[in-house]
Structure formats: C-alpha cells, structure tokens
Amino acid sequence: MELTNDAKQRYLKGRGTHCPFCGSEQIEGSHVEVDGGRAVQPIGCLICDKEWSDIYTLDDVVAGEG
Numbered sequence: 001m002e003l004t005n006d007a008k009q010r011y012l013k014g015r016g017t018h019c020p021f022c023g024s025e026q027i028e029g030s031h032v033e034v035d036g037g038r039a040v041q042p043i044g045c046l047i048c049d050k051e052w053s054d055i056y057t058l059d060d061v062v063a064g065e066g
C-alpha cells in the first residue's frame, strides 16, 4: 500500500490524529521503538484495516523528568 504525498501532508498537518487512508479517527498505535534519536510507532486503522508507521525524531532535551 502507498501513501500519496497529499495524504501524507494532510496526516502530518493533522498531527497524526486521522487515518491517512480513510480519514477515520479510529486509529490505534502500538509500542514506540526508540533507536538513536529516532522513534517509530506502528499504527493501525480500525476502520479500513490499513497499517502505517509514525516516525519521530529527537528535537529537544530537558533536565530531570521534564
């Protein structure tokens, strides 16, 4: 399955709250895996059953527990 560039931009703009394939809010993320300043979270849509991964990058640091 592929994400069109439009769908991708919409998804990122909406901060990942809607399925990039069908637009549903019924999405569910699983465990986040962190690796060298990059984190990956697999997400699935409960409506259209598609899967994708959100990619996060390290962009800040604070002392203590934040």
Ligand SMILES: [Zn+2]
Binding pocket: 019, 020, 021, 022, 023, 024, 045, 046, 047, 048, 049, 050
């Ligand atoms: Zn969907």
